[in-house]
Amino acid sequence: MKRNVLIIGAGGVAKVVAHKCAQHNDELGQIAIASRSVDKCQAIIESVKAKESLKVPAEIKAYALNALDIEATKSLIRETDSQIVINVGSAFLNMSVLRACMETGAAYLDTAIHEEPGKICETPPWYGNYEWNHLAECQEKGVTAILGAGFDPGVVNAWAALAAERHFDQIDSIDILDVNAGSHGKYFATNFDPEINFREFTGQVWSWQNSQWTSNTMFEVKRTDDLPVVGKQNLYLTGHDEVHSLSKNLNVPNIRFWMSFGEHYINVFTVLKNLGLLSEQPVKTAEGLEVVPLKVVKAVLPDPASLAPGYTGKTCIGDLIKGTRDGQERELLIYNVADHEDAYAETDSQGISYTAGVPPVAAARLIVSGEWDAKRMVNVEELPAAPFLTLLDQMGLPTRIKDANGDRPWDQLA
Amino acid sequence: MKRNVLIIGAGGVAKVVAHKCAQHNDELGQIAIASRSVDKCQAIIESVKAKESLKVPAEIKAYALNALDIEATKSLIRETDSQIVINVGSAFLNMSVLRACMETGAAYLDTAIHEEPGKICETPPWYGNYEWNHLAECQEKGVTAILGAGFDPGVVNAWAALAAERHFDQIDSIDILDVNAGSHGKYFATNFDPEINFREFTGQVWSWQNSQWTSNTMFEVKRTDDLPVVGKQNLYLTGHDEVHSLSKNLNVPNIRFWMSFGEHYINVFTVLKNLGLLSEQPVKTAEGLEVVPLKVVKAVLPDPASLAPGYTGKTCIGDLIKGTRDGQERELLIYNVADHEDAYAETDSQGISYTAGVPPVAAARLIVSGEWDAKRMVNVEELPAAPFLTLLDQMGLPTRIKDANGDRPWDQLA
Numbered sequence: 001m002k003r004n005v006l007i008i009g010a011g012g013v014a015k016v017v018a019h020k021c022a023q024h025n026d027e028l029g030q031i032a033i034a035s036r037s038v039d040k041c042q043a044i045i046e047s048v049k050a051k052e053s054l055k056v057p058a059e060i061k062a063y064a065l066n067a068l069d070i071e072a073t074k075s076l077i078r079e080t081d082s083q084i085v086i087n088v089g090s091a092f093l094n095m096s097v098l099r100a101c102m103e104t105g106a107a108y109l110d111t112a113i114h115e116e117p118g119k120i121c122e123t124p125p126w127y128g129n130y131e132w133n134h135l136a137e138c139q140e141k142g143v144t145a146i147l148g149a150g151f152d153p154g155v156v157n158a159w160a161a162l163a164a165e166r167h168f169d170q171i172d173s174i175d176i177l178d179v180n181a182g183s184h185g186k187y188f189a190t191n192f193d194p195e196i197n198f199r200e201f202t203g204q205v206w207s208w209q210n211s212q213w214t215s216n217t218m219f220e221v222k223r224t225d226d227l228p229v230v231g232k233q234n235l236y237l238t239g240h241d242e243v244h245s246l247s248k249n250l251n252v253p254n255i256r257f258w259m260s261f262g263e264h265y266i267n268v269f270t271v272l273k274n275l276g277l278l279s280e281q282p283v284k285t286a287e288g289l290e291v292v293p294l295k296v297v298k299a300v301l302p303d304p305a306s307l308a309p310g311y312t313g314k315t316c317i318g319d320l321i322k323g324t325r326d327g328q329e330r331e332l333l334i335y336n337v338a339d340h341e342d343a344y345a346e347t348d349s350q351g352i353s354y355t356a357g358v359p360p361v362a363a364a365r366l367i368v369s370g371e372w373d374a375k376r377m378v379n380v381e382e383l384p385a386a387p388f389l390t391l392l393d394q395m396g397l398p399t400r401i402k403d404a405n406g407d408r409p410w411d412q413l414a
Numbered sequence: 415m416k417r418n419v420l421i422i423g424a425g426g427v428a429k430v431v432a433h434k435c436a437q438h439n440d441e442l443g444q445i446a447i448a449s450r451s452v453d454k455c456q457a458i459i460e461s462v463k464a465k466e467s468l469k470v471p472a473e474i475k476a477y478a479l480n481a482l483d484i485e486a487t488k489s490l491i492r493e494t495d496s497q498i499v500i501n502v503g504s505a506f507l508n509m510s511v512l513r514a515c516m517e518t519g520a521a522y523l524d525t526a527i528h529e530e531p532g533k534i535c536e537t538p539p540w541y542g543n544y545e546w547n548h549l550a551e552c553q554e555k556g557v558t559a560i561l562g563a564g565f566d567p568g569v570v571n572a573w574a575a576l577a578a579e580r581h582f583d584q585i586d587s588i589d590i591l592d593v594n595a596g597s598h599g600k601y602f603a604t605n606f607d608p609e610i611n612f613r614e615f616t617g618q619v620w621s622w623q624n625s626q627w628t629s630n631t632m633f634e635v636k637r638t639d640d641l642p643v644v645g646k647q648n649l650y651l652t653g654h655d656e657v658h659s660l661s662k663n664l665n666v667p668n669i670r671f672w673m674s675f676g677e678h679y680i681n682v683f684t685v686l687k688n689l690g691l692l693s694e695q696p697v698k699t700a701e702g703l704e705v706v707p708l709k710v711v712k713a714v715l716p717d718p719a720s721l722a723p724g725y726t727g728k729t730c731i732g733d734l735i736k737g738t739r740d741g742q743e744r745e746l747l748i749y750n751v752a753d754h755e756d757a758y759a760e761t762d763s764q765g766i767s768y769t770a771g772v773p774p775v776a777a778a779r780l781i782v783s784g785e786w787d788a789k790r791m792v793n794v795e796e797l798p799a800a801p802f803l804t805l806l807d808q809m810g811l812p813t814r815i816k817d818a819n820g821d822r823p824w825d826q827l828a
Contacts, residue, residue: 187688195700271685274601276714285709286609295699296710300690 002107002144002367003029006082008067008097009089010040012192012305012349013111013150016357017088018044018060019347020395022053024361027368030058032080034065035089047348067093073100082106084367086360091115091196095130102134102143107367109360111150112196113241117292120203120280124213125244131377138377145377149363151336151355151397152178152257152317153242157380158388159319159334159399160246162410165385167332171323173254175223176242180260181230182313182340182351188268189302191352195294198278201269205239208247208255219266223258228402229337230316233260245379252323272297308350311340315351333402334410336392346396355397362391386411416521416558416781417443420496422481422511423503424454426606426719426763427525427564430771431502432458432474433761434809436467438775441782444472446494448479449503461762481507487514496520498781500774505529505610509544516548516557521781523774525564526610527655531706534617534694538627539658545791552791559791563777565750565769566592566671566731567656569811571794572802573733573748574660576824579799581746585737587668589637590656594674595644596727596754596765600716602682605766608712612692615683619653622661622669633680637672642816643751644730647674659793686711722764725754729765747816748824750806760810769811776805800825 005028007017014033021031033041041062048060061080067073067089077085077100087097087110094114101108114130122129131147138145148154156176164171180191190197205216221237240257247255261269272278277293284290318335336355343354363380366372371387380388389399389410399410419442421431428447435445447455455476462474475494481487481503491499491514501511501524508528515522528544536543545561552559562568570590578585594605604611619630635651654671661669675683686692691707698704732749750769757768777794780786785801794802803813803824813824 188685267681268685268689271602271682272689275682275686275711277691277711279714283710283713285705285713287709289703289705289709291699291703291705291710291713293710293714295701295703296697296705296707297689297691299697299699299705300693300707 001370002083002373004080004082005029005031005084005086005364006077006080006106007031007033008035008065008085008087008093010035010037010044011088012308012353013088013357015044015047015305016347016349016353017086017361018048019051019053020358020361021364022048022060023055024365025054025058026056027365028084030080032061032063032082034063034067034076036064036066038062038064051346051348068096070096070099073097074104077101077104077106084364085109086364088357088360090193092117098131098134098145101145102137102141105141105143107144107146107373109146109149109363111148111154111356111360113148113244115196115199118280120199124206125248126241127244127379135377142375143377144367144374146363146372146374146383147377147379148241148245149360149380150357151359152176152240153245154359154380155336155392155397155399156317156319157242157246158385160250160321161381162385162389163319163321163332163334164250168321168323168325168330171250171252171321173256173322174246174252175320176240176257177225177227177235177318177320178257178259179227179230179233179235179316180352181233182311182315184307184350185310186302186307188264189307190304191307191350192304192356194298194301198269198294198297199280200239202273202278203239205237206243207237207239207257208243211253219261219270227316227318228335228400228407229314235260246381249379249381304353305349308344308348308353311344311350314339315355317355331403335400335402336397338397358395358397359392362388362395365391415784416497416787418494418496419443419445419498419500419778420491420494420520421445421447422449422479422499422501422507424449424451424458425502426722426767427502427771429458429461429719430761430763430767431500431775432462433465433467434772434775435778436462436474437469438779439468439472440470441779442498444494446475446477446496448477448481448490450478450480452476452478465760465762482510484510484513487511488518491515491518491520498778499523500778502771502774504607506531512545512548512559515559516551516555519555519557521558521560521787523560523563523777525562525568525770525774527562527658529610529613532694534613538620539662540655541658541793549791556789557791558781558788560777560786560788560797561791561793562655562659563774563794564771565773565811566590566654567659568773568794569750569806569813570731570733571656571660572799573813574664574735575795576799576803577733577735577746577748578664582735582737582739582744585664585666585735587670587736588660588666589734590654590671591639591641591649591732591734592671592673593641593644593647593649593730594766595647596725596729598721598764599724600721602678603716603721604718605721605764606718606770608715608718609708612683612708612711613694614653616687616692617653619651620657621651621653621671622657625667633675633684641730641732642749642814642821643728649674660795663793663795718767719763722758722762722767725758725764728753729769731769745817749814749816750811752811772809772811773806776802776809779805
């Protein structure tokens with residue numbers, strides 16, 4: 001039975017992960033948290049103490065770590081006796097942290113696809129460029145690596161698996177709808193790391209349509225949906241991690257990801273992109289200083305973690321699934337609604353960090369219980385969905401289903 | 415009689431200055447050009463050769479110079495035997511170049527007010543913070559220093575002086591209207607150094623109203639005018655150099671500067687400013703690199719000089735003057751219209767560089783002739799306007815007057 005968790009990263013999502021690990025430390029064992037800045041780790045630990053999140057008395061330890069340094073990461077895994085690593089640091093770290101896990105035998109969990117600083121939106125499927133190159137090695141070594149175990153990717157993948165198993169004989173389309181109807185009160189801010197946020201939108205938008213990869217540009221394709229609680233929303237076709245694994249693992253010809261954006265976000269994004277300020281490639285100032293414009297944009301924007309105190313409103317994320325069952329066409333929305341203020345009250349964090357940070361802790365609990373200790377590299381849709389969704393119901397992210405028979409908890413019969 | 419000109423700077427305006435000096439090198443004597451980048455000087459010299467701008471055969475020499483280095487600047491003035499320095503480098507250089515002139519006895523000319531990198535839009539009158547601190551020393555040493563001898567400031571100051579002398583007994587208001595109705599065909603670009611351009615607009619907008627300094631914010635106050643050739647235009651109250659000298663030198667209770675902006679410019683400006691990307695104060699990236707956001711914005715924007723080849727359309731800059739003459743109220747527009755394509759054909763430069771670069775050469779010719787060799791520090795409105803405007807008529811920037819009696823050349827009787 002695996003125990004003891006090392007959290008890598010100290011941003012908004014890591015804070016939620018720390019709170020949630022603390023709430024279940026009777027199962028998870030010792031908790032350690034490591035990032036480049038040990039001060040940020042310490043601040044998270046203070047928050048965990050202030051909220052009295054620890055279920056059983058324990059000391060969470062903070063470590064300074066450059067997680068690109070594989071040997072240092074291996075040493076820390078061994079020093080802390082961690083058998084589970086939750087990687088919620090920058091997406092640039094995945095490959096080195098995964099390598100450290102493969103070499104120490106620790107289970108690996110992350111919430112976003114690997115990225116290289118100088119490249120954006122690589123050829124689909126993205127996982128094929130990095131993570132999936134290690135499928136065989138994980139299998140051989142019996143290393144558990146669960147990729148994309150946040151909300152989206154993560155919970156939305158589990159929903160897709162649930163739908164395929166329980167609700168459809170054949171699925172024609174999965175449209176993942178991601179709406180943040182919250183308000184942070186700032187002129188402009190991103191809800192997670194601006195660098196990663198913008199990198200999602202500056203390249204090609206890859207979607208899986210008619211069983212092939214289709215390329216669009218950002219804000220080219222729009223839809224409007226009337227969703228539970230948050231109401232009518234404009235969503236735009238967006239490239240996203242889960243499309244790249246679901247298209248491989250499920251036999252579904254159309255898989256698309258859609259994100260809600262207001263006019264103001266689109267205007268700011270368009271200005272910055274057209275000026276070249278979202279570029280990941282360095283430019284040289286008149287004074288000869290080499291600098292990546294996107295990193296300067298990140299530096300001037302509010303720290304996503306700082307948005308939490310004043311954030312109001314709700315998120316609604318769902319899988320809108322169409323297909324057939326017993327020869328009948330049917331349509332199903334599997335969704336969750338989360339509240340920014342509730343997230344703050346519980347974890348000192350805003351709702352976007354909350355939805356991303358709770359699921360990997362549920363996944364870690366399932367590794368401890370053995371139900372998800374796959375001893376190979378998997379994406380979430382390859383694992384049993386029900387125990388994951390059951391835990392999430394209890395941990396603050398309840399799943400609901402809406403179809404012709406009404407709106408109800410996911411595990412309640414229609 | 416002063417002779418030999420040293421041009422400091424190698425941007426768009428410097429290029430026009432070089433062409434125009436070349437066209438009058440029989441009067442001006444030897445021409446040298448110096449900037450941080452000797453390559454940029456050399457490129458200007460190539461353009462002067464290609465356009466055959468030199469009136470009498472001569473060699474223009476290029477020098478690498480850091481004009482913040484006063485001793486180096488003094489040495490170059492002496493080495494080139496220059497008795498006139500036209501400073502059209504960055505506005506950060508004024509004080510050091512002026513000091514070099516005061517210590518060598520060379521006449522000093524510039525086209526924009528001094529700025530310090532870490533400060534914007536200082537307390538009015540702006541000239542009082544730097545240039546005018548040296549009034550007494552110039553007077554004592556008999557050094558000619560003509561401040562703000564471009565178009566605006568510069569020609570517009572001469573127009574104000576002309577109006578006060580010839581057309582009004584009492585002036586109530588001078589509204590300087592600066593319209594660029596040209597099109598460069600890029601998503602976004604500034605017509606001169608983006609750093610200096612944006613710095614004009616990010617601080618307080620100072621205007622002289624009811625004989626006192628009045629502060630507004632950028633884009634707060636708008637007017638719409640129907641102007642010669644360019645037609646109906648939206649202009650916005652803007653802080654600008656000439657307001658600060660005209661309010662001291664002329665007995666006029668209202669002096670305002672207005673600049674035309676399209677909706678698109680305002681949108682881009684507003685996004686960049688609100689995000690903090692126009693700040694002159696350094697920020698630190700997550701990687702610890704210190705960088706001034708405005709310098710990165712400058713680095714990603716098109717080089718203003720690069721706009722010239724495709725630039726079409728015209729500029730219209732005028733002084734709209736109201737007051738009384740012989741007990742009667744009257745209103746007068748003194749103005750110039752310049753054409754981007756004509757400017758390019760003559761000097762390889764766009765119209766904004768052209769309007770700024772021709773006047774200091776006219777001023778230099780008047781220093782040579784003695785008419786403007788003031789042997790003290792002056793702003794343009796303190797010098798006789800007629801010889802300046804007469805030269806400009808011949809040099810490509812004709813002045814016209816429009817009033818109740820019609821639209822005509824400035825020196826033609828109504």
